[in-house]
Amino acid sequence: MSLTRIRVHLLLVACLAVLPDQIARAENWPGWRGPHRNGVTSDTGVPTTWSATENVLWKMPLPGIGTSNPVVWGDKVFVTASEGRDQGELHVICFDRDTGRERWHQRLWGTAPTLFYGRSGMASPSPVTDGKRLFAFFGTGDVFCFDLDGGLLWQRAIADEYGPFENRFAAASSPLLFEDKLIVQCDHYGASYVLALDQQTGANRWKSDRPEVWLSWSSPQLVPSGDRVELVLCGSEKLDGYDPRTGSRLWTVRGLARECVPTPLFGHGMLFVVSGPNGTHLAIKPGGSGDITDSHVVWKNDRGTSFVPSAILVGERYYLADDKGIGSCLDAHTGKLIWKKRFGDKFTASPVAADGKLFFTNEAGSTLVLDATQAGYEEVARNDIGEEVYASPAISQGKLFLRTAKNLVCVGMKLAPR
Secondary structure (H helix, E strand, C coil): CCHHHHHHHHHHHHHHHHHHHHHHCCCCECCCCCCCCCCEECCCCCCCCCCCCCCEEEEEECCCECCCCCEEECCEEEEEEEECCCCCEEEEEEEECCCCCEEEEEEEECCCCCCCECCCECCCCCCEECCCEEEEECCCCEEEEEECCCCEEEEEEHHHHHCCCCCCCCCCCCCEEECCEEEEEECCCCCCEEEEEECCCCCEEEEEECCCCCCCCCCCEEEEECCEEEEEEEECCEEEEECCCCCCEEEEEECCCCCCCCCCEEECCEEEEEECCCCEEEEECCCCCEECHHHHEEEEECCCCCCCCCCEEECCEEEEECCCCEEEEEECCCCCEEEEEECCCCCCCCCEEECCEEEEECCCCEEEEEECCCCCCCEEEEEECCCCECCCCEEECCEEEEEECCEEEEECCCCCCC
16 A cells, blocks of 8 residues: 555544544534523534634524524524514524525514513524424414424414413513423413423423412423423422423422523532522422422522523533623532622623533623633633624534624634635
């Protein structure tokens, strides 16, 4: 074998040896807060530096407004938006992941527009996909199911059936998938409930009323507990655990704020819950029956709570940026403060993490990158996209997707020209 052929052979072997690891580390971002609904992905290769032009692979304008995070499956990126005087004109758009080309666009109409937040309209909830179907829930109380080519499979006007959402920011809870069900949390000043819909037909599988809950914009979470899975919902002044297969309530923990927005996290065998402002952080062991406040709360910390942004758990540390731009890092096992820093500006978006890095994006569009492998505060970079950002980012295939107030921006490493 010639020297040239030997070199080619060795190069091929090296590429094949690396390829499986790269594939294993490339994840989809299928719904709110990513593959595990906690903001963390095993994806690698995400840039740590960018600007309005540097490492921007593409930027596409969005119709209307919204704070739903982009959803990525394979080579497709999905995003929702709303527009119009009452924000009742709804959009579901699919972009090509690599080029930003619009692959399809569904224009829809909401059946029960209500009060809304001026930055999100009716597109606060993030869509969710299993790679076969895409499910989109809007503040108008409408649920739509599409195939991934944009074909409408079914729709439900649950606000028309059970009453419009009665709060000042419309519905904001992002649905989740469990087995063959789509679970939607509907807490408001009207008749609150949680609903499980059949993924194929949209028909009710179960409905559990929540008469003692009057307000929440938080999203549901699934957690393992022994030999069962529990559906966890933050609501007015409490946290509830349900059986996701039947809708029956299992347990309750008291002590949350009156209004809940952040989504619970799970790690180290505990639930991590925050509500505020002027609320508290709670670490809770799931499981049990009835009121488990006194028996299952592991630790509390009343400092540095947030109203809108969710927290993030990476390794042994629990991180949060509150609405006013104060960042905190707590020990996940004890709740003790490790560090506290002023990040700057205000925050609506929740943080994400990949490849040992934390990404905190403020409302001015500046993303603070931190080294999550260090116990102390270790700043890597600050990157300004040049536009306001209120939606949480998404990460997939080595790319970071930022939804600004007007555009969807794909950040990735640009290949050097040959």
